[in-house]
Amino acid sequence: MAAKQDYCNIRPLTHGPVPSKDLVMTFPSVIAIDGPVASGKTSVGKALASLLDYRFVDTGMMYRACTLMALRAGIDPEDKVNLGIMAEATSLQFVASPDGDRLLANGEDVTDDLRTPEVQEAVSLVAAVSEVRVAMVSEQQHIAEDGRVIMVGRDIGTKVLPHAVKLYLDASVAERVRRRFVEEQGTMSAEDVRANVELR
DSSP states (O other), X not given: OOOOOOEEEEOOOOSSSOOOGGGOEEEESEEEEEOSTTSSHHHHHHHHHHHHTOEEEEHXXXXXXXXXXXXXXXXXXXXXXXXXXXXHHOOEEEEOXXXXXXXXXXXXXXXXXXXXXXXXXXXXXXXXXXXXXXXXXXXXXHHHTTOSEEEESTTIIIIIOTTSEEEEOOOOHHHHHHHHHXXXXXXXXXXXXXXXXXXX
């Protein structure tokens, strides 16, 4: 039996009198946005979260943080056993800031280190490790328990939050390459970006 989806009541913003109860809009408590890499999940998710005054969580940052911590610890991206142990032992926490959420790994703000070429090269390998995914999925589900959250990432609507309201975004390869190239801010060549996008 499918789990019951919680909903939040939100009144539309107006500049006039307080609207009647009939105008109260009901939105799902948890929204999952899925889709391939660089399909616009983050842009749409942030805009929707701002509109609804929901929390926004980019699960990709969590896998990048795990990758960064593994590289710092000298763990091979293909060492599944030690990657799983490291992921389970790593404490990840999102903290609000004027520029958007920052991600703390074991108490350290690692946000600015998540898009280095080294992390970019290894994150797909680390994220594919089942033990890592188990640890991350558990943490993501814990975050979603508080409700009023929009969570984006691959497999977010199928494996992480199967009972959430789901949105799926897609875009052409050319558009996805353009988006990712802008995101990487010169840390990767256009050719490397295209190869990475087509791989994922």
